[in-house]
Amino acid sequence: MPVALCRLAGYLKSSILRSHLSYLTMEVAVHWVDRIGRRLKLRDLHFLMTVAQSGTMAKAAQQLAVSQPVVSKTISNLEHTLGVPLLDRTRLGVEPTMYGRVLLKHGAAIFDELRQSVEEIAFLADPAVGELRLGCPAVMFAGIVPVILNRLRRRHPRLTISLTQANSLAGLYRDLRDRNIELVLGRLAVPFIDEDLSAEILFNESLVVVAGTRNRWRRRQSIQLAELLHEPWVMPQDDVGGTAVAELFSACGLKVPNPIVVGGGIHLHRALLADGRSLATLPASVLQFGEKYASVKVLPVKLPDLPRPVGIVTLRDRMISPVAQLFIKSAREVAKTLAGQ
Numbered sequence: 001m002p003v004a005l006c007r008l009a010g011y012l013k014s015s016i017l018r019s020h021l022s023y024l025t026m027e028v029a030v031h032w033v034d035r036i037g038r039r040l041k042l043r044d045l046h047f048l049m050t051v052a053q054s055g056t057m058a059k060a061a062q063q064l065a066v067s068q069p070v071v072s073k074t075i076s077n078l079e080h081t082l083g084v085p086l087l088d089r090t091r092l093g094v095e096p097t098m099y100g101r102v103l104l105k106h107g108a109a110i111f112d113e114l115r116q117s118v119e120e121i122a123f124l125a126d127p128a129v130g131e132l133r134l135g136c137p138a139v140m141f142a143g144i145v146p147v148i149l150n151r152l153r154r155r156h157p158r159l160t161i162s163l164t165q166a167n168s169l170a171g172l173y174r175d176l177r178d179r180n181i182e183l184v185l186g187r188l189a190v191p192f193i194d195e196d197l198s199a200e201i202l203f204n205e206s207l208v209v210v211a212g213t214r215n216r217w218r219r220r221q222s223i224q225l226a227e228l229l230h231e232p233w234v235m236p237q238d239d240v241g242g243t244a245v246a247e248l249f250s251a252c253g254l255k256v257p258n259p260i261v262v263g264g265g266i267h268l269h270r271a272l273l274a275d276g277r278s279l280a281t282l283p284a285s286v287l288q289f290g291e292k293y294a295s296v297k298v299l300p301v302k303l304p305d306l307p308r309p310v311g312i313v314t315l316r317d318r319m320i321s322p323v324a325q326l327f328i329k330s331a332r333e334v335a336k337t338l339a340g341q
Contacts, residue, residue, distance in 0.1 A: 042079060047071055047075065048079075048100070052095075057094065082103070108178060116321050130323035132159065132160070132321075132324055134162070134185065134325075135176065135186075136172075136186055136235060137172070138166070139241055141163075147289045176314070184312070190307050202309075202310055203310055204308055206283070208298045211297055212276045225249070225303065231278075232278045233258075233280065235280070237263030245281055256301060264337070279327075
């Protein structure tokens with residue numbers, strides 16, 4: 001076949017394909033408007049989300065301040081509109097079907113976008129007002145987070161900060177994906193592999209070994225970590241702190257010693273250190289930014305310089321609110337003082 005005819009045939013084929021796709025797109029759009037767009041309401045989605053969260057129609061009705069038949073009829077109408085079952089009903093309650101989970105996932109995104117739009121409108125009307133929902137591992141609240149919040153509130157005193165504390169980054173990332181929080185501030189994995197999340201490094205955290213002022217090791221000028229293996233250690237329980245300690249000993253070719261206490265939080269650890277016998281590790285930023293630990297001293301232990309980036313994590317496909325942008329700006333400024341820049 002001549003080249004010109006080949007090109008013409010290819011053009012006609014692609015033209016027909018484009019026309020067919022255009023027709024399908026228009027058909028889907030008409031289907032959406034006629035069958036779903038005019039019948040699916042935010043109230044219906046809200047009812048479905050409440051039922052899924054509460055686990056029963058009765059509890060959902062109580063939370064929504066309506067009768068149980070109203071809730072049941074709303075869910076049934078929603079299922080009829082979509083043409084698929086959204087909930088599995090059992091004697092013990094209800095659970096979302098695979099169709100229901102899809103609608104709940106995107107429904108949460110819809111309500112989150114609406115909430116952000118309302119907050120952004122309020123911010124545009126008055127830039128001093130707004131709410132930030134922030135999640136952090138517990139140890140961050142003992143160091144850099146209060147400094148960032150104080151700096152932010154000095155400039156914008158009418159802002160509201162809602163804090164979520166967790167001992168697991170996985171739990172915080174789940175809250176972020178469920179849009180219960182907008183930002184996570186904490187240690188970042190290396191490499192950072194969560195493709196649906198975005199991470200910005202603020203600074204590299206270092207660990208230090210600490211003891212009470214009466215501890216016998218504080219008189220030494222230089223200490224090897226191996227010398228401290230049989231001392232009474234106090235260890236963090238959360239996955240963030242526990243992983244950091246394990247990496248530290250592993251980098252020195254050592255096994256993590258058996259601790260006398262695991263968990264309990266930083267304030268309990270400080271109280272145990274004051275007795276003079278125990279040892280612990282702390283992020284250096286806690287000692288720099290946290291309350292003054294007069295009863296705690298950093299021991300001169302030679303430790304490897306490991307990458308421990310601390311940063312801010314956001315949902316990749318989610319617009320960052322103006323209030324969150326203010327927080328990030330303050331966090332960058334505080335992080336520069338930590339890095340000595």
